[in-house]
Amino acid sequence: MIAEAGLVALWLAAALAFLQLGLVAFGLAGKKSELLEAVRPVAVAQGALTTIAFTALIALFMRSDMSVLLVANNSHSMKPWLYKFAGTWGNHEGSMLLWVTVMGVAGAAVALFERALRRDTHMATLGGQAAISLGFYAFLLFASNPFARINPPAADGQGLNPLLQDPGLAFHPPTLYLGYVGLSVAFSFAIGALLTRQVDASFARAMRPWVLAAWILLTLGITAGSYWAYYELGWGGWWFWDPVENASLMPWLAATALLHSVTVLATRDALRAWTVMLAVIAFSMSMVGTFLVRSGILTSVHAFAVDPERGSFILVLLGIYIGGALALFGWRVGAVREGAPFELVSRETMLVVNNLLLSVILGLVLIGTLYPLLTEAFGHKVSVGAPYFDRIAGPIALILMIVMAAGPLTRWRRDNLAEVGRRLIVPAVIAMIAFAAVAILAWGRIGVLPFLGLVIALAVAAGSVAPLWKRNLRRTPLFTWGMVVAHLGCAVSLAGMACDSAFTVEKLAAVRPGDVVEAAGWKLRLTRIVPIAGDNWTALQADMEASRNGGPPVMLHPQSRFFPSPPTTTTEAALLTRWNGQLYVVLGQEADQGRWQLRVWWKPFVTLIWFGGALVALGGALALVGRERRGWLLKWRGKAAVA
Amino acid sequence: MKAKHQRLVLALVALFALIGAGLLAASALRDEAAYFYAPADVRAKGVEEGKAIRLGGMVVKGSLKRAADGVTLHFDVTDGKATVPAVFKGIAPDLFKEGSGVVAEGAFDGAGTFVATNLLAKHDERYMPRELEGLQYNETTHEMKAGQ
Numbered sequence: 001m002i003a004e005a006g007l008v009a010l011w012l013a014a015a016l017a018f019l020q021l022g023l024v025a026f027g028l029a030g031k032k033s034e035l036l037e038a039v040r041p042v043a044v045a046q047g048a049l050t051t052i053a054f055t056a057l058i059a060l061f062m063r064s065d066m067s068v069l070l071v072a073n074n075s076h077s078m079k080p081w082l083y084k085f086a087g088t089w090g091n092h093e094g095s096m097l098l099w100v101t102v103m104g105v106a107g108a109a110v111a112l113f114e115r116a117l118r119r120d121t122h123m124a125t126l127g128g129q130a131a132i133s134l135g136f137y138a139f140l141l142f143a144s145n146p147f148a149r150i151n152p153p154a155a156d157g158q159g160l161n162p163l164l165q166d167p168g169l170a171f172h173p174p175t176l177y178l179g180y181v182g183l184s185v186a187f188s189f190a191i192g193a194l195l196t197r198q199v200d201a202s203f204a205r206a207m208r209p210w211v212l213a214a215w216i217l218l219t220l221g222i223t224a225g226s227y228w229a230y231y232e233l234g235w236g237g238w239w240f241w242d243p244v245e246n247a248s249l250m251p252w253l254a255a256t257a258l259l260h261s262v263t264v265l266a267t268r269d270a271l272r273a274w275t276v277m278l279a280v281i282a283f284s285m286s287m288v289g290t291f292l293v294r295s296g297i298l299t300s301v302h303a304f305a306v307d308p309e310r311g312s313f314i315l316v317l318l319g320i321y322i323g324g325a326l327a328l329f330g331w332r333v334g335a336v337r338e339g340a341p342f343e344l345v346s347r348e349t350m351l352v353v354n355n356l357l358l359s360v361i362l363g364l365v366l367i368g369t370l371y372p373l374l375t376e377a378f379g380h381k382v383s384v385g386a387p388y389f390d391r392i393a394g395p396i397a398l399i400l401m402i403v404m405a406a407g408p409l410t411r412w413r414r415d416n417l418a419e420v421g422r423r424l425i426v427p428a429v430i431a432m433i434a435f436a437a438v439a440i441l442a443w444g445r446i447g448v449l450p451f452l453g454l455v456i457a458l459a460v461a462a463g464s465v466a467p468l469w470k471r472n473l474r475r476t477p478l479f480t481w482g483m484v485v486a487h488l489g490c491a492v493s494l495a496g497m498a499c500d501s502a503f504t505v506e507k508l509a510a511v512r513p514g515d516v517v518e519a520a521g522w523k524l525r526l527t528r529i530v531p532i533a534g535d536n537w538t539a540l541q542a543d544m545e546a547s548r549n550g551g552p553p554v555m556l557h558p559q560s561r562f563f564p565s566p567p568t569t570t571t572e573a574a575l576l577t578r579w580n581g582q583l584y585v586v587l588g589q590e591a592d593q594g595r596w597q598l599r600v601w602w603k604p605f606v607t608l609i610w611f612g613g614a615l616v617a618l619g620g621a622l623a624l625v626g627r628e629r630r631g632w633l634l635k636w637r638g639k640a641a642v643a
Numbered sequence: 644m645k646a647k648h649q650r651l652v653l654a655l656v657a658l659f660a661l662i663g664a665g666l667l668a669a670s671a672l673r674d675e676a677a678y679f680y681a682p683a684d685v686r687a688k689g690v691e692e693g694k695a696i697r698l699g700g701m702v703v704k705g706s707l708k709r710a711a712d713g714v715t716l717h718f719d720v721t722d723g724k725a726t727v728p729a730v731f732k733g734i735a736p737d738l739f740k741e742g743s744g745v746v747a748e749g750a751f752d753g754a755g756t757f758v759a760t761n762l763l764a765k766h767d768e769r770y771m772p773r774e775l776e777g778l779q780y781n782e783t784t785h786e787m788k789a790g791q
Contacts, residue, residue, distance in 0.1 A: 338649070352653065356656065360660055360661075363665075364671075367672070380679075381679030381697075383676070383679065383748075384675070387677075387695065388675035388676060391671050392671050509712075509714065571734075586734065589737070591709060591713030592709065597713060
């Protein structure tokens with residue numbers, strides 16, 4: 001019954017999306033206010049129905065209902081409850097249901113909470129949201145039905161990919177999806193504004209919190225995903241330039257650019273057409289990413305299903321939505337009036353450079369990701385990996401960081417180059433000191449990029465707090481704090497990346513129990529290898545003692561786990577976190593009689609990478625609360641004044 | 644700057660950035676994209692020493708040897724038409740074994756041995772390197788052929 005109820009809820013939600021689109025179209029075209037009255041309730045009901053459908057699927061997974069094909073293919077009755085729950089979205093159909101649920105809920109939120117937007121644009125936005133949702137409802141209902149039954153029911157399920165059986169699965173995909181799909185709201189706003197020809201500052205002020213919210217969640221999701229891949233894969237890396245990672249990075253790059261350009265539009269009424277374009281690009285990148293991941297044309301842990309039919313379905317959706325939005329843009333861009341002009345030396349110019357560099361990185365990542373598909377069409381099998389992406393993204397990202405330090409210290413509209421230079425003296429001096437210090441300590445031992453990375457990270461850290469200089473900190477608005485914290489987070493993260501690539505020490509050895517491995521002042525003694533068993537796995541575990549420079553020993557337990565269903569082996573790295581770095585130990589295979597392979601890394605300050613990511617998200621949250629609170633206060637004061 | 648010209652200037656700057664990015668991508672791709680080679684391709688076309696490629700094929704039965712250090716593996720990769728010696732230092736994936744498919748990332752050294760920095764083996768029935776899809780290994784003749 002639950003499966004049928006879920007399916008009915010999904011069909012009803014799709015029908016409501018259709019209704020919503022119709023109401024908006026006829027209401028706006030015929031200026032029928034009574035039709036538009038119904039739009040908001042319909043959007044809320046649609047959000048509720050998608051939530052019901054998604055809850056139904058969670059219930060089926062929790063109950064291990066093996067008469068449902070999806071559960072039988074992807075779950076197992078012996079799985080711990082957390083993975084039954086999180087396994088709901090650990091597969092193609094479930095993740096697409098999560099996608100439409102986020103879309104439905106985001107639409108409902110826009111209907112309920114958006115107050116600042118002009119009414120006709122608000123309605124057109126909800127129409128846009130319904131239009132995008134419809135395609136994905138169709139995809140779910142016709143090509144990826146999560147509620148399909150099998151008869152007779154399976155005796156038991158086939159289990160979940162063991163690499164995904166980790167608490168990270170409960171957090172990373174939903175957060176990422178909230179951000180990824182939350183960008184659909186920005187897309188719909190852009191469509192709405194183009195339809196009603198309202199591309200102006202007040203539109204930007206209404207759109208900004210939605211972009212910010214999606215961007216915060218996307219940042220958190222990517223940061224969490226990076227840490228998850230780092231500890232779960234056992235390769236010691238934190239970013240692999242896997243197509244799927246790129247699929248989440250590209251919307252983030254576009255959303256970051258959008259976040260900055262929407263601020264220009266909201267504050268200075270400039271960059272009108274460009275901001276709308278970016279809003280379209282950001283969600284288009286989400287859809288391109290989904291196509292790459294879901295079509296199975298790229299192989300990775302994330303590619304659950306290899307099904308060309310689904311691939312072409314998403315490709316058609318992509319064509320309709322991206323093509324449609326671009327056509328609408330081309331048609332209406334002439335009607336978008338020229339924004340306010342600005343001088344060459346101004347905050348606006350800095351933000352234009354920010355947008356330009358982010359877009360260039362985005363373009364280069366997109367080219368690198370799609371290139372293998374392109375060459376395969378001509379019969380060449382090519383892979384594009386870290387060497388390409390590091391080489392192109394690294395230098396541009398460093399330039400971007402420098403602009404990031406200078407931007408907030410430049411005034412809106414017009415500024416004086418000498419003045420800006422004077423404000424940049426402190427960061428510049430710090431950069432020089434850092435340059436000298438790093439050169440003395442590590443010259444010749446580290447590469448150019450990590451070297452520059454360290455120097456720039458230190459300078460940018462100083463530059464990012466400079467806007468607070470000589471200000472009354474208690475009177476500094478919360479959104480200024482948000483910017484400072486987010487920019488500081490970038491510097492912190494960059495410092496972590498540079499330290500990791502410059503100073504990581506790696507040791508690979510085959511040892512017997514009793515032997516000691518030494519790496520970067522650490523002594524690791526293998527005590528013994530013991531077999532152990534978990535809920536749905538068995539493992540070989542190495543018991544080890546680690547101590548640094550004669551300090552007290554700490555126990556470490558790296559494992560090699562075997563999952564019978566589906567039969568897979570995973571490595572569980574042992575991590576030891578210290579304030580100045582992380583010790584990362586992986587147990588390999590038995591080399592020969594009694595000797596075991598061990599791979600040990602000491603990664604100085606590697607945790608700064610994710611700490612920085614969390615700071616960036618926190619900065620976003622501060623900015624969001626700051627802006628919104630100001631809105632609430634103004635409204636409250638306005639009401640008080642009227643009374 | 645005149646307001647009228649501002650949009651034009653911005654568009655031109657964007658255009659130049661686009662062209663620059665395209666050139667940058669083209670040059671980086673020419674240097675860094677790793678082509679996929681089967682051993683027969685290596686013999687037919689030859690691969691520059693030190694050029695990063697992906698080598699794919701089957702691990703020849705009886706060729707897998709572990710060096711005394713316990714972490715270096717020597718093995719031969721074949722596609723049935725040619726065979727290439729390879730070496731890998733590190734923890735190999737569990738499903739990396741003789742008679743199984745492998746995609747090795749790395750480069751050739753001066754002696755013609757392929758030095759692998761990373762091994763991609765079939766994870767399980769559901770996850771395998773794309774390049775190995777459809778390859779079949781004949782247990783008795785030790786031959787490999789591309790199937791569909």
